[in-house]
Amino acid sequence: MENMQFTAIILMALLTFKLLMLPSKVTLNPMANKARLLMAGSTTLLGVQFLLQYICHLRDMGVSQAVMLNLFMFIPVSWMFSMAVLNLQGKGRLKPLDRWMGGITWFLCTLLLGIAAAIDGEPLLSETHEIQIAEIICSILYATMQGHYAWRHTINLRAMRNALQNYYDRDMEGMLVWMQLSVIILVVLALMVPVLIFGTGPWLAIYGIFFFASIFYMIDSFCSYVVSSAPRRLEEAEDNEEENNEKAIVTETTTEVSEDQMKRIDRIVEQWLKDKCYLKRDLKLPVAAAGLGIPQYLFSTWLRNKNLKYSEWITALRIEEAKRVLLEHPDWTSEAVADHCGFNSREYFHRIFRSNMGMTPVSFQQSNGISNR
Numbered sequence: 001m002e003n004m005q006f007t008a009i010i011l012m013a014l015l016t017f018k019l020l021m022l023p024s025k026v027t028l029n030p031m032a033n034k035a036r037l038l039m040a041g042s043t044t045l046l047g048v049q050f051l052l053q054y055i056c057h058l059r060d061m062g063v064s065q066a067v068m069l070n071l072f073m074f075i076p077v078s079w080m081f082s083m084a085v086l087n088l089q090g091k092g093r094l095k096p097l098d099r100w101m102g103g104i105t106w107f108l109c110t111l112l113l114g115i116a117a118a119i120d121g122e123p124l125l126s127e128t129h130e131i132q133i134a135e136i137i138c139s140i141l142y143a144t145m146q147g148h149y150a151w152r153h154t155i156n157l158r159a160m161r162n163a164l165q166n167y168y169d170r171d172m173e174g175m176l177v178w179m180q181l182s183v184i185i186l187v188v189l190a191l192m193v194p195v196l197i198f199g200t201g202p203w204l205a206i207y208g209i210f211f212f213a214s215i216f217y218m219i220d221s222f223c224s225y226v227v228s229s230a231p232r233r234l235e236e237a238e239d240n241e242e243e244n245n246e247k248a249i250v251t252e253t254t255t256e257v258s259e260d261q262m263k264r265i266d267r268i269v270e271q272w273l274k275d276k277c278y279l280k281r282d283l284k285l286p287v288a289a290a291g292l293g294i295p296q297y298l299f300s301t302w303l304r305n306k307n308l309k310y311s312e313w314i315t316a317l318r319i320e321e322a323k324r325v326l327l328e329h330p331d332w333t334s335e336a337v338a339d340h341c342g343f344n345s346r347e348y349f350h351r352i353f354r355s356n357m358g359m360t361p362v363s364f365q366q367s368n369g370i371s372n373r
Contacts, residue, residue, distance in 0.1 A: 004205070004208050005050045008050040008212060011212060011215070012046045012047030012050065012215075013047055015043045015215070015219045018223055019040040022223060022226065026226045029226070029231065030092065031087050031088055031091055031092050031231075032231060034087050035085070035226070036084075036226065038080045038083050038087070039222060041080050042076075042081045042084075045073055045076060045080070046215070049070065049073035049074075049077075072110065074142065074189075075105055075106045075142055075145070078145070078186055079102020079103065079105070080102075082149035082186065083099070083102070084222075085153060085182065086098055086153065086156070088231070089153065089156035089157070089179075090156060097148075101148055101149065102145060102149075105142065105145040108141055109138040112134045112137055113135070115134070116128075116130040116133065116134035143187075143190040143193065146186055146189075146190035154183070157183075160238070161173055163234070163237040163238045164234065165311045165312060166237070166240075166244075166310045167236070167237035167284060167311075168233075168237065168285075168310075169285075169288075169310070169311055169314045170311060170314075170315065170343070170344060171315070172233065172311070175225070175230040175233070178217075178222070178224075178225060179225075181217070185214045189211065189214060240286065244296055247295075247297035261298070262305060265299070265302045268294060269292065269302070272291065273317070278317045278318065278342065279318065279341055280342055281342050281343075281344065282344075283314060283342065285300070288310075314342075315356070316356070318341045319353060321340075322337055322343075322353060322361070325341065326364055326365050327365070330365060334349065334350065334361060349361070
């Protein structure tokens with residue numbers, strides 16, 4: 001156990017150093033910088049926790065002593081990490097409950113543990129029935145707190161996906177995978193707190209390995225995310241979504257979008273499709289709207305009325321063209337097909353084609369009687 005604690009101290013120190021040494025372009029982004037500092041604070045607290053465990057040999061003293069310290073530290077750590085992700089998701093716009101849920105939970109748990117110690121008349125770090133009951137209640141409060149943050153993260157992730165789908169002409173959700181996995185990991189860690197209370201030996205070792213791997217993944221993924229172009233691309237999509245929504249609301253309150261307008265857009269889009277303008281690469285929604293000669297917000301309104309997501313719609317059109325080309329031009333290479341249909345790369349074309357058709361382009365040709373080239 002002591003070897004694991006010492007390893008954790010070193011790991012937390014390295015992760016904190018990594019967060020603090022991120023390049024200047026991260027520090028110049030207010031939301032990314034705030035998230036970086038919150039995460040650095042969480043890894044620092046974890047390092048302090050494991051240092052106290054290591055120096056004071058709390059596990060040797062008894063289960064309650066170690067659990068009390070874990071709860072005392074884990075709650076603010078999870079709070080800070082959740083706040084870091086929420087700041088990234090909401091561009092700093094947080095609801096009061098989101099901002100203070102972690103602090104309220106930490107205060108209640110500290111109060112409960114103090115009351116339990118006062119009731120039994122024993123010192124705070126004593127192994128008593130009252131303390132164990134308080135720890136169980138605190139673990140439930142901790143799980144509830146993390147459940148609330150998971151719910152808020154999920155709502156924000158859905159909005160972020162919508163913004164990406166309504167702006168880019170290809171699947172960009174991969175940039176959010178780390179965020180979704182981090183939310184799931186935090187919930188799992190909260191639900192596994194009883195292992196710290198009742199677990200011994202192998203169970204604690206399993207929890208420790210999962211915990212270390214999880215923290216490393218979350219911090220490393222965050223660092224990779226904020227130094228990449230993903231935050232800028234996401235912000236571009238979100239700003240566009242907000243602008244279109246605001247214009248749509250203003251239009252709806254001042255003048256109703258008429259059925260004749262929608263029919264006119266139908267005709268414009270129909271001609272655009274006949275001309276196969278959707279085969280151009282990097283066809284973001286503003287570019288497509290400009291090509292159609294339609295204001296962005298009207299084009300977005302048209303897509304909503306048709307229950308279409310922009311990226312899914314464009315992808316479906318390109319897949320249909322790819323199917324035609326694969327059958328009519330079996331001599332074309334995958335790169336040529338991908339380039340003709342507007343896909344950014346051969347690898348992306350293969351992945352999207354397989355996801356939509358359930359088979360590779362070559363398998364599609366073979367199923368239609370065309371031999372492998």
